[in-house]
Amino acid sequence: MWFGPPGECIKVKGKIESDAKGFAVNVGKDSNTLLLHFNPRFDCHGDVNTIVCNSKEDGTWGEEDRKADFPFQHGDKIEICISFDETEATVKLPEAEFKFPNRLGMEKIQYLAVEGDFKVKAIKFS
Numbered sequence: 001m002w003f004g005p006p007g008e009c010i011k012v013k014g015k016i017e018s019d020a021k022g023f024a025v026n027v028g029k030d031s032n033t034l035l036l037h038f039n040p041r042f043d044c045h046g047d048v049n050t051i052v053c054n055s056k057e058d059g060t061w062g063e064e065d066r067k068a069d070f071p072f073q074h075g076d077k078i079e080i081c082i083s084f085d086e087t088e089a090t091v092k093l094p095e096a097e098f099k100f101p102n103r104l105g106m107e108k109i110q111y112l113a114v115e116g117d118f119k120v121k122a123i124k125f126s
């Protein structure tokens, strides 16, 4: 199933574990080719309360992009809304929005994976 850019968004609803160290939402073609790896870190890889974004091309990570905002708390029930166009991906949260360049020029995605300390409740393509 392919998911195309113009105006659509992927909604991932769930709960951050109360002892979360980190979680990740990955969208792209497959696990080796990611348009976006959105990785909030509460305390892991030496990062505290930092969102690390990156892309992955044929299994190789790109340049990391660390965001200034960290609008997450342990135990939060959240809905993450991801959309993208030919230039960038947008991650919308209730009180924050993050942009990340579409480095791979991906026009549609068929892969979504949520990893780490996040309990998925629902996923919606709208």
Ligand SMILES: C=CCO[C@@H]1O[C@H](CO)[C@@H](O[C@@H]2O[C@H](CO)[C@H](O)[C@H](OCc3cn(Cc4cccc(/C=C/CN=C(N)N)c4)nn3)[C@H]2O)[C@H](O)[C@H]1NC(C)=O
Pocket: 019, 020, 021, 022, 023, 024, 037, 039, 045, 052, 053, 054, 061, 064, 115, 116, 117
């Ligand atoms: C300073 C030393 C060299 O520089 C570091 O070099 C590391 C390795 O490259 C980078 O780290 C890598 O960064 C990548 C993005 O660029 C990916 O995030 C990758 O993870 C891939 C990955 C995902 N997953 C599943 C997953 C995802 C989220 C949470 C968990 C589990 C939570 C555990 N829960 C517990 N224990 N309760 C599991 N596993 N591996 C991470 O290893 C660091 O950022 C980087 N740090 C800096 C400051 O530059």
